[in-house]
Amino acid sequence: MGKSSTSSTPKCRICEERHFLKHCPKFQRMPVSERRKVIREKGFCFNCLCTAHTRSWCPSRQKCMVCQQNHHTMVHTDDKSSGTKQQNRNAHFKTKGNGRSDSALRETPVASSRQKHLNERLSRRPTMHVFLPTALARIVTSTGPKKKARLLLSSGEAQTVVLKELVERLNVRTTKRDGKEYCCLNLESYHDPLIKIQIHGLVKSQFHTVLPKATNEPKLKALYDHLTDLADPHFFHPSNIEIIVANDQLSKVLRAGLIQSSSNMPLVQSTIFGWVISGACHY
Numbered sequence: 330m331g332k333s334s335t336s337s338t339p340k341c342r343i344c345e346e347r348h349f350l351k352h353c354p355k356f357q358r359m360p361v362s363e364r365r366k367v368i369r370e371k372g373f374c375f376n377c378l379c380t381a382h383t384r385s386w387c388p389s390r391q392k393c394m395v396c397q398q399n400h401h402t403m404v405h406t407d408d409k410s411s412g413t414k415q416q417n418r419n420a421h422f423k424t425k426g427n428g429r430s431d432s433a434l435r436e437t438p439v440a441s442s443r444q445k446h447l448n449e450r451l452s453r454r455p456t457m458h459v460f461l462p463t464a465l466a467r468i469v470t471s472t473g474p475k476k477k478a479r480l481l482l483s484s485g486e487a488q489t490v491v492l493k494e495l496v497e498r499l500n501v502r503t504t505k506r507d508g509k510e511y512c513c514l515n516l517e518s519y520h521d522p523l524i525k526i527q528i529h530g531l532v533k534s535q536f537h538t539v540l541p542k543a544t545n546e547p548k549l550k551a552l553y554d555h556l557t558d559l560a561d562p563h564f565f566h567p568s569n570i571e572i573i574v575a576n577d578q579l580s581k582v583l584r585a586g587l588i589q590s591s592s593n594m595p596l597v598q599s600t601i602f603g604w605v606i607s608g609a610c611h612y
Contacts, residue, residue: 342371342380350378351403365404375400460595462607463570464560464582467517469525472500475517478571479561482582482605486575489530495571496532503532514572520558524601526581528574536570553597553606560603 340347344355350373356364367373373380376399377391394402462482467475476499496503496512503512510532518524553559574582586599595608 342373343367351401357403361404361406365406368404375404377401378403458565458610460564460606460608460610461567462560462598462605463564463567464600464602464605465519465562466572466602467519467522468495468499469515469517470499470501478516479568480516480572480574480602481570482574482579482600482607484576484579486573487577489528489575489578490533490536490573491530492536492571493532493534518602520603521601526601528572528578528581530572530578536573552594553604556597556604558603560600560605564606 341350341353341356343350343353346353350356356367359367365375368375368378371380378401391401392398393400393405395405464480464482466478466480468478469475478495491512491514493510501512501514503510505511511529512532513527513529515525515527582600582602584599584601588597588604589595593610595606595610598605598607
């Protein structure tokens with residue numbers, strides 16, 4: 330498997346190793362003017378750095394991150410004459426024979442200004458927030474009052490998992506099978522106490538689910554203020570997950586109903602616990 334995937338990667342025309350041009354260390358060390366010269370001589374596309382076509386026929390929609398024009402960011406120049414200026418500068422140092430390296434040539438005011446411009450543009454790009462489909466539910470037990478728990482709805486997991494700390498706190502009876510511990514929980518919706526389900530899950534001491542970083546952006550929350558029955562009103566503030574409802578139990582939770590205002594916004598899914606927010610958002 331690994332051998333076939335390696336052989337499918339084209340051989341670099343610069344260093345003869347198997348990788349794409351943009352990943353070539355030798356190409357990355359070149360001044361921009363030399364990169365542009367190599368692209369012309371070797372027949373690469375100025376837009377995506379491939380060799381199967383020219384820029385006018387390039388299917389890629391990617392733009393230069395500095396000027397938003399149809400060329401790759403690695404070949405961006407501040408003006409049309411900068412390439413010539415860089416070539417003249419290199420020729421001057423070669424004539425002088427002062428032995429300055431390529432890295433020294435790159436540390437020029439023009440290169441420094443270009444990098445500063447690029448950093449400024451990157452800093453103004455929208456921040457991406459990622460939300461996971463979390464929900465709050467009440468746990469109904471026969472030993473005491475109802476307890477609140479935070480759930481994660483995960484279609485990427487095969488088996489529902491319950492945190493051992495929650496099981497011990499609720500004093501829920503467990504069973505053991507094949508060396509593993511299982512429990513049964515009765516969950517109730519916050520928005521409609523008449524809606525109850527029973528789930529069976531594997532008891533684990535800890536989860537390995539990585540939660541996104543918290544965001545304090547009030548505009549994100551305001552986008553969903555019209556949904557009065559959010560499953561997790563604080564979906565934008567990640568906190569501890571106590572139950573992961575996986576594919577084996579997910580059909581009990583999901584309902585018909587999806588909302589997505591645009592491809593750049595998270596998906597809103599209807600569940601018995603209310604609307605859950607999931608996906609990426611650029612804001």
